[in-house]
Structures are given as structure tokens and as C-alpha cells.
Amino acid sequence: MGKRGRACVVVLGDIGRSPRMQYHALSLALQASLQVDIVAYGGSEPHRALRENQSIHIHKMKQWPTIPQGLPKMLKPFMLLLKPLFQFLMLLWYLCVKIPAPDVFLVQNPPSVPTLVAVKWASWLRNAKFIVDWHNFGYTLLALSLGRNSRFVTVYRWFERHYGKMAHGALCVTRAMQHELTQNWGIKAAVLYDQPPEFFHPASLEEKHKLFCRLGEHISESQGVRDCASHGAVGMGSPNLNETLFTAMVADDIFLKPNRPALVVSSTSW
DSSP states (O other): SSSSSEEEEEEEGGGGGOHHHHHHHHHHHHHHHOOOEEEEEOOOOOHHHHHHTTTEEEEEOOOOOOTTTTTTTTGHHHHHHHHHHHHHHHHHIIIIIISSSEEEEEEEEEEEEEEEEHHHHHHHHTTEHHHHHHEEEEHHHHHHHHHHHOOHOOOOOHHHHHHHHHHHHEEEOOOHHHHHIIIIIIOOEOOOOOOOTTTTOOOOOHHHHHHHHHHHHHHTTGGGSOOOTTTTTTSTTTSSSSSSSSSETTTTTEEEOOOOOOOOOOOOTT
């Protein structure tokens, strides 16, 4: 690290839906005692721990406007080129003008284009280190919609590999990705597993009851038709907040119902 005492976390996406990058920002602020600038899109709110930390500064970029559905097909390739150009210029404006010069840029990948290009250029211009946190491979995600033989995918992969190799350091989420980056991309990455921050803890009965009260209407009236799990549930979807499918409140006491169904939670990437 240099003498500026700053780091910049870059996410070309909704920061509220990027928990790993939020953890990085908290770690840099709390453990490394750095001032942290987050450059990302708005949308969902990041965790309160970030919003209340005086060392973390969130800068929300403008997003590419939604493309009209009636757009002629002949203009779609033009829009595919115009969108990354708009994002590239927006990133450069924020990384080189809007925020103070940092010691290091830490960027989430994917998306790779134009993120890696813009952050690398910004690191040159501001004499800062450039670190990539590999969550996935951007070209493989693009291939899901365009096909692996698409020219866009080929160009995208070249940019991702070329600028990924230019980083001063790399992190990744699994040993399998570490092996792929080392063997086929020539990139040495350190595996960094996610660890839950201090604000993660087992939910109290009161927190569970409030959550199920908020979710009750959606659970019992899924798309207007009761599902088999919630059929006949008392208090679900009604203004009475004393009983849910899982919990009940008697006076000021909350308890888990003995006949409650099993609750299965999956990851958002499932």
C-alpha cells in the first residue's frame, strides 16, 4: 500500500446484491484502516454496516437506459457496442475524476468488458495497483446467450484474458478457478473464501416472527393460488400479525409452532 490510505472497490452492478464486495469494503475499512470508495450502481441498499461506516463512501453511477422492446433488429448490434462505450466513459469519469486517488483498485469480475479495461486505465493514470477478484468467467456467461462460436464471445474472452493478466494481483473464490486461471490463463490468483462478517448471527425468535409476518402474504398466496404447504394456514395473508405459518405470538411471548413445515433456503445463484 502507498501513502494515500485509500482503496477503491469497483462493481459494475448493484452493490446491494454484491455481498462479497461489501465484505471486501468492510475489511479494508475495519482491518486495514483505509478510507474506501465504492463505485457501483444503485438499486438495492447495501448492508447497514457499510452505510453507517464513516470510512466507506458509496458513489452510485448512472445506468445505461433500458432499450425499447420495439427496437429494429438491425440496430441491436450497434446498441451492443454503444452500451460498453457508455459504461467505459462513466467508469473513467468516476475512477479518475469523481473520487480521490486510491492506492489500489479492487474490481469484481465479471463483467469483464469494459470494467477491466477502464480500471486498468485508471490505475495507470492514478498510479495505483490493480487487483481483480474473479467470481466467474465473463465470456462463459456471455456464451450462454450468444453461443460459444459468437465473435462477440471471442472478442470478449480476449479482453478478459489480456487485461486480467495485466493486474498486479488476483483473488478467486475456489481452488478449481485458481487452477483454471493458472494453467490456461497464466494468472496466479490467491483463493479467498468468504467468511461471514460479525453482523451475521442466528436469528432470534422476534426476528424470525417479523420476517415471516412480512413474507406471509407471498407464502400463502403464491400467484393468487394457495400452495400445498400453506393451505389452511391461520393468519397468513391477513392483517393479524400474531400468527404465521411458522411462529405464533401470545401476549408478548413468541414461540415456534410445533406443526410448522420445514423451511429450505437456497443461494441466490441457485
